Amino acid sequence: MKDNPSRPLYLVPYYIWIALFVIAPIALIFYFSFLDLTGAFTLENYQNFFSSVYLRMTLSSFWYAFLITVITILIAYPTAYWLTKTKHKQLWLLLIIIPSWINLLLKAYAFIGIFGLYGPANKLLQTLGAGPWQILFTDFSFIFVSVYIFIPFMVLPIFNSLDKINPALIDASRDLGASSFTTFRRVIFPMAINGVKSGVQAVFIPALSLFVITRLIAGNKVITLGTAIEQQFLVTQNWGMGSTIAVFLILFMIIIMMLTGHKEKGGAYNGKTK
Amino acid sequence: MKEIVRAAIAILLVSAILLYVVNAMEKSSATIGGGSISVYNWGEYIDPELIDQFEEETNISVVYETFDSNESMMTKIEQGGTTYDVAMPSEYAIEKMKENDLLHPMDHELLPNLENIDPYFLDLPFDPGNEYSIPYFWGTVGIAFNPTLLEGQTFESWDDLWNPTLEQEVILVDSAREVIGMGLNSLGYSLNSTDMGELREATDKLKTMGPNVKAIIGDEIVEMMRREEAAVAVTWSGQAADMMWINEDIDYVVPEEGSNLWFDNMVIPKTAGNVEGAHAFINFMLDAEVAAQNADYVGYSTPNEEAIALMDPEVTGDERFYPPEELRERLEVYENLGLEMLGIYNELFLEFKMDMEN
Known part of the structure; x- marks a missing residue:
């Protein structure tokens, strides 16, 4: 393929695609951000963004996105690790992924029922002697549902990078006298870090x-x-x-992509599903 | 590679078949007779049986779509690419659509049933002479509450919503003008205030309601109240009627400081493809029997005098939903405040949501 002289021709559709659906929209967003209500040029929008309302909104978005991401990692990492140890990996993986095929709205409405004052969650609490509590419309329910929704997007990249680790390396580490914690810290964790980074990108940015x-x-x-x-x-x-x-959201995304970007050649560890 | 090609071919084939079927269906529906019209209405805002009846009577097939706010409806029509023949905006939206030249004038000759409408609802300031719009429903904004969940609390005044016994019990409708308007009304100001001092005062007052606010949501309010998840909701009269239909404990009141009186009218957007069909549909909806059936189903108040005569007097005599004229005096109609003011209202609403004291 490499020597094929017509190769650039094959790329044309992709260039058109990128120009139309990636570059053009971003350029339009950038252009519109300098227009006021009447369509005249202005910098007022940017000035307005730095007013207290939007700054505090940005901070609180970041805070919630941070919490959601951290909790998702705490749940998804052990899950992915355990998945690599099971017999029917692909089956378990599928079971984790299937809920992400269901429409988000549908899931949200289901949770309205579950978390309601007379819903199953409160029924359970009551039989345990607590409640009923106001669960719906709280920070807790917001973070719970968000984490639930994002878990598959975190499990998948972490699983992929953990699964690609050559077991011989772990055996070698053990043979050389490392405890299982040291093996995890010095061998498994560094080799799977790119999966975590991809997961963070897939969760933090949408969570914002x-x-x-x-x-x-x-x-x-x-x-x-x-x-x-x-x-x-x-x-x-x-x-x-x-x-x-x-525009600011795009800027934040770029910053996060840079922070979680892959510096070494380790890119092969993730991104490729299966 | 082979598999990918195969999968791509399969997807293309399925899409082609679907495209063919859709085309065939559209053709068959168009050949029946009077063509088709598309109606763009609020959700849960028509008795679906009436659409069937209209199709049967006129041989015009109806494509029915819904929207959930005046603003999103206007944005969609303004952008073009749509051929809605009839839409049902509220009064301030009609004013704005007129300004932006988005409406087709009404031909009153084609609307003989217009005489069924109570003259009170005709020739209103937002559309003098009903040049562009025909009344569909009207109503108020007020407080729906469930006395069985409250200890004898009543709601004569908006201020009652600030009562500390209502902690985590009040649901507000997710709409800037309604909520900021409620703040303005509770201070005795006009719903259409453009005075920054008054608006600031209203927002600050609303923020102190934080501990009582359970949620700020849209159409889900009805379900929440029906299931007794919340005891109090600030909402539109028709939503309250919907709740009461299922849960008879619920009551509705318009506080004495005043509130919003609104009208939803039928209009024909400029982009309409079948103006004649649109007139036929509007005239059909103005028919006394049709309007009565529709009002029974939807639960909002009909401006159709002849229809009221056909309806259950217990419903039409209910002052909560059909306030007599002297009560309507206290109510205010929204004016189109312009985009800039709308922006300020929304920014204040956002600020209220963020700064609610918990």
């Missing part, structure tokens, strides 16, 4: 802009940047401000 769950599960008591963008576009019709928030 969650907006369906903020309304249905958190009752709009948690406000993220996603909520603000939706409102600016659909309700206020201030596309300029909506785009400005989106």
Whole structure:
């Protein structure tokens, strides 16, 4: 393939695709962010973003996204590790992935029922002698549901990188006298770190802009940047401000991608599913 | 590689078949007779049987789509690419659509049933002479509450919502003008205030309601109240009627400081493809029997005098949903405040959501 002179020709569709669906939208967002309500050029949107409301919204979005990501890792890492040890890996993996095929809205509505005052969660609490508690529309329910939704996206990359580790390396580590903790710390963890990084990218960035769950599960008591963008576009019709928030979201994403990017050749450890 | 090609071919084949079927279906429905119209309405805002009846009577097939806010409806029509023939915006949205030249004028000759409408609802300030819009439903904003979950608490005033006994019991509707408007009303200001001092005061007052606020949500309110998950909700009269339909304990009241009186009217967007069919549909909805059946189903108040005569007097005599004219005096209609003010209302609403004291 490498010597094929017509190779650049094959790339044309991809260039067109990237130009139309990646570069053009970002350029448009950037362009709109400098327009005010009447369509005139302005820097006011950026000035407005640094007002206290949006700054605090950014901070709280980051805080919730951080919590969601950390809890997701805490659950997903051991799960992925255990998965690599089981007999029917692919079956278990499929069972974990299947829920992510169900529409997000459907899952959110299901949780409204589960967490309701008369829902199964409170029934269980009551038989245990506690409650009923207000579970729905709290920080707890918001984080719980978000973590639940994101778990497959964290398990998958971590599983892939753990699964690719050559077992001979672990045996070697053991043979050389390392305890299982040291083996994990010095061999398994560094080799699977890229899976964790990919997982963080797949969870943290979408978590910054969650907006369906903020309304249905958190009752709009948690406000993220996603909520603000939706409102600016659909309700206020201030596309300029909506785009400005989106520009910042893109900037945050780039920063996070850079922080979690792969510096060494280790890229082969992840990204490729199966 | 072979598998990928095979999969791609399979997807293309399935898509082609689906495309063919869709085309065939559209063709068959179009050949029946009077063509088709597409209606763009709020969710849960028509008796579906009436659509069937209209299709049978006129041979015009109806494509029915729904929206959940005036703003999203306007955005969609404004962007073009749609051919909605009839839409049901609220009064301030109609004003704005008129300004933006998005509406097709009504031909009153084609609407003989217009005489069924109570003159009170005609020739209103947002559309003098009903040049562009025809009344569909009207209603108020108020407080729905479930006395069985409350200890004798009543709601004469908006201020009652701040009562400390209501901790975590109040649901608010997720709409900036309703919530900020409630804050303004509770202070005795106008719903249409553009005074930054008044707006600031209202927002600050709303923030102190934080501990009582259970959630700020949309159509889910009805389900929440029905299932007694919450005791109190600030919502539209029709949503309250929906709740009461299932849960008879629920009551509805419009606080004495005043509130919002709103009208949803039928309009024909400029982008309509079948203006004649649209008129036929609007005239059909104005028919006394049809309007009565629709009002029974939807639960909002009908402006159709002849329809009211056909309905259960227990329903139409209920002052909570059909407030007499002297009560309507206390109520205010939303004015189109312009995009800039709308932006400020929304920013304050966002600030309220973020700063609610817990």
